[in-house]
Amino acid sequence: MEKxxxxxxxxxxxxxxxxxxxxxxxxxxxxxxxxxxxxDGVDINxxxxxxxxxxxxxxxxxxxxxxxxFMECYKKYLSQGYKIISIHISSKLSGTxxxxxxxxxxxxxxxxxVIDSLNVTSGLGxxxxxxxxxxxxxxxxxxxxxxxxxxxxxxxxxxxFATMDNLIKGGRISKTTGTIASILGIKPILAVENGEMIxxxxxxxxxxxxxxxxxxxxxxxxxxxxxxxxxxxxNKDILDILREDLKDKNKEFIECEVGCVxxxxxxxxxxxxxxxxxx
Numbered sequence: 001m002e003k004x005x006x007x008x009x010x011x012x013x014x015x016x017x018x019x020x021x022x023x024x025x026x027x028x029x030x031x032x033x034x035x036x037x038x039x040d041g042v043d044i045n046x047x048x049x050x051x052x053x054x055x056x057x058x059x060x061x062x063x064x065x066x067x068x069x070f071m072e073c074y075k076k077y078l079s080q081g082y083k084i085i086s087i088h089i090s091s092k093l094s095g096t097x098x099x100x101x102x103x104x105x106x107x108x109x110x111x112x113x114v115i116d117s118l119n120v121t122s123g124l125g126x127x128x129x130x131x132x133x134x135x136x137x138x139x140x141x142x143x144x145x146x147x148x149x150x151x152x153x154x155x156x157x158x159x160x161f162a163t164m165d166n167l168i169k170g171g172r173i174s175k176t177t178g179t180i181a182s183i184l185g186i187k188p189i190l191a192v193e194n195g196e197m198i199x200x201x202x203x204x205x206x207x208x209x210x211x212x213x214x215x216x217x218x219x220x221x222x223x224x225x226x227x228x229x230x231x232x233x234x235n236k237d238i239l240d241i242l243r244e245d246l247k248d249k250n251k252e253f254i255e256c257e258v259g260c261v262x263x264x265x266x267x268x269x270x271x272x273x274x275x276x277x278x279x
Contacts, residue, residue: 004135004144005082007073009065009096010040011089012124013231013259022132025077027069029089029096029261033060038260046233046263053264059169060264064095070103074112083141084112087128087148090195091116113145115152118195121262122229122274123155129227154223154279158200158216159190159231160209160238162269189213190272197265210241213272217245221278228253228275233263235271242273251275 008014010028019026028039034052038044040062049060070086077084086104091097097116104112117124130151134144187209189201200216203209222228228251232239239255246253253273258266 001138002140003080003082004141005077005084006128006131006135007077007084007086008124008128009088010042010259011094011096011120011261012128013121013256013262014125014128015254015256018125018129018132018254022129022135024128024132025073027065027073029065029094030063031060031260031264032063034058040260044260046258046260049260049264050268060260062094062261065099067099067102067106070100071106074103074107078107078109078111082111085115085131085135085141085144085148086112087115087117087124087131089120089124090118090192092118092195093120093197111141113141115145115148116195118152119155119192120197121258122231122256123157123192125229125256126155126227126274126276127152151276154277155192155274156216156220156277157191157272157274158213159266159270159272160206160213160235161188161190161266162206162235163267164188165267206237210238213238213242214245217273217275220275222246222249222251223276223278226252226276228273230255230271230273231258232256232271233258233266234268238271242271246273 007025010026028042031038031040086100088097088100100114104114117127131144131148134147185204186202188199189212190197191200201212203212230242230253
């Protein structure tokens, strides 16, 4: 049986127990703010970062994992006899995937497979967890690669944001659109589609935001046997309702907090679900 190491980056937002269960190596992106640079999920957590951002006109900047860091990591595991599956944040959102490809090409080996997840945060996390599960079942790297690439188009999401403030500061939506939405009490429903974060819907009020997420879950269906992820930043109200809905459907799920790289745009009060649609 092949010795396989699963490698991902910190935007997968996986909890420690999952990382340990599958022996996953997580490489942190960098986050610069207030003249300091932090390793995502290592030097700072989202709650601390949001407090630092409160009242500060500057907005954090993020930096991809560079090729040198990938080369160091790949060499370490190759020297131990591992074959590597390296799965990363969408190439449309970060240069991290390209860095991984550069490192693989420089090492001139067929024992590394680099996969563009076309996803981020818990969508990437679901894909990485699946790779870990397939590894534990004894599949080889090429069989895992095939199954993961078949899974990627079916990873779906719906996230409700409590406020558009950080989306405006981060340049994800215009200030005019955000101001009008705030006045009207509009809640954006975001999703990851084709590798990009998009505004899927706009509804008025939290109750309609919850309803929109539940309706999307019902419409797509949740595939039996696949683990969903409830993702949140200090939003107990929506989290409780989504949790009960998945329990009522007898679906397997875990709960995760948003990491820094995605969380700076979400801000406090964001909550939603990532899942594999029924296909």
